[in-house]
Amino acid sequence: MSCKTILSVVRVDQDEHDLLDAVELCREIDAHLSVVVVQLAPPPPMGDAGVIATVWLDERKNEETRLDSYVAKVCDMLAETGISYSLEGKFTEIASAGDQLGERARYSDLTVMGAGLTLDLDLKSRAIDGCLFNSARPILLAPSRGKISLKPKNVMIAWDSSLEAALAIRAALDFIAQAETVHIVLVDPKADIRKNGQEPGADVARYLARHSAVVNVYQLSSMGRPVADVLQQHAMDMSADMIVMGAYGHSRIRERIFGGVTRSMIEGSKVPVFMVH
Known part of the structure; x- marks a missing residue:
């Protein structure tokens, strides 16, 4: 497997450890790192639409602001690594998250899922299923402890x-x-x-x-x-x-x-x- 592009899927405010692991993987094999920061949109509310809709829209706006802020933080971090990288934020509905990430993974050789995704089980489940079933590419699941390597002994x-x-x-x-x-x-x-x-x-x-x-x-x-x-x-x-x-x-x-x-x-x-x- 010739691996030239590695996709890293992370959530907003995820521990930097997962990103640093992905950076080291790319350094190890001289690959390009593509990072997608994902924020799942809050689901539509139930109840009095006139009263709740405003709260829901405000919540969505706040989540988008959090996403933009974290993407900027990740951009600063990656810029200091010296590796080849690209970065995007994705604000997506829960139902379509898997399909969108799977389609994105088609343009990478390998998708890495860090342990930090465990703190958002909805995102983790949809990211893994989407990338497995909709990309025709392998995934690498990182454990909560220990290092990951593409040169395993x-x-x-x-x-x-x-x-x-x-x-x-x-x-x-x-x-x-x-x-x-x-x-x-x-x-x-x-x-x-x-x-x-x-x-x-x-x-x-x-x-x-x-x-x-x-x-x-x-x-x-x-x-x-x-x-x-x-x-x-x-x-x-x-x-x-x-x-x-x-x-x-x-x-x-x-x-x-x-x-x-x-x-x-x-x-x-x-x-x-x-x-x-």
């Missing part, structure tokens, strides 16, 4: 023989090939000629080995635990710098109602997660 691949997992590997191939160690992890795999083959993980391991990756294959038993917990624990045990995985092998609706690996990894991983749908 230890990479863990969550492999389930799905199309999404294959796309994730292809998008992260440059990172994988340059890593010191690559762990291919399968949870509760079943030998199946039509899917995993007679030796689950062997096919993808041979493929990556031809790209000079040093590969180990792990077939793990969940022992009744959620798959996401097994993956996260193994990533911590091997001191992974990045988890590579496909996103939403099932529909978003099903994952939200019944739970799923993608949703759990988005909500709780302590290791940077590189995702593709």
Whole structure:
């Protein structure tokens, strides 16, 4: 994956740590940083339209002013970094935020989502879903602690023989090939000629080995635990710098109602997660 433009999605008044992480990523690979500062518009009020409408319009105006002020602050900060960058503020309705951010992400090679987005769950959810489903580009989720890097030494691949997992590997191939160690992890795999083959993980391991990756294959038993917990624990045990995985092998609706690996990894991983749908 040749990464020349990195998109960073941030909220108004977000901790500068996330922006500085994105700056360092760009320095690491000599890439352009594109920053979008997002402010979700307050929803229309319910009640006496004549009385409440004025308050609502004033609130929207105040939020737009906050956005402009923060964009100016970010501009000053980025100007001091010496990197190539572009910056825009986006005041958007909640319902259309995901689509707008997804369309914006099409013009970047990778979208980075910092941990600071967790303080605005509406924005985080719409940003992640929008960029995954509407951009055809990967995203990198930063954990609340620790650094993110596009030159990881230890990479863990969550492999389930799905199309999404294959796309994730292809998008992260440059990172994988340059890593010191690559762990291919399968949870509760079943030998199946039509899917995993007679030796689950062997096919993808041979493929990556031809790209000079040093590969180990792990077939793990969940022992009744959620798959996401097994993956996260193994990533911590091997001191992974990045988890590579496909996103939403099932529909978003099903994952939200019944739970799923993608949703759990988005909500709780302590290791940077590189995702593709």
